[in-house]
Amino acid sequence: MAADEISRVEQLVRDGEGHIARQRELIALLEGGGLPTEKARAFLDFLEEMVGISREHLARLTPPKRRKARRS
Structure with missing residues (x-):
């Protein structure tokens, strides 16, 4: 069960x-087109x-x- 939760x-x-x-x-596409990015940045x-x-x-x-093994 714990392994399933970790995988999930x-x-x-x-x-x-x-x-x-x-x-x-x-x-970046919005910025390139000169469009507003406020809502997109808020979502980010x-x-x-x-x-x-x-x-x-x-x-x-x-x-x-x-955790140590995953970092390698």
Whole structure:
């Protein structure tokens, strides 16, 4: 059960990182077109906050040995 939860949260983090990257691309496109980016940046802030929360949750779920192995 814990392994399933860890896998699920790891996937959430990976997915969230992908969404963040895409949102940054979209902001660059908006800026390039001279369009407003305030709402897009606010959404980026939200995505970054949610991924941060997921990372914190993952850190609580993951034994210290596994955390070191993931960094390598």
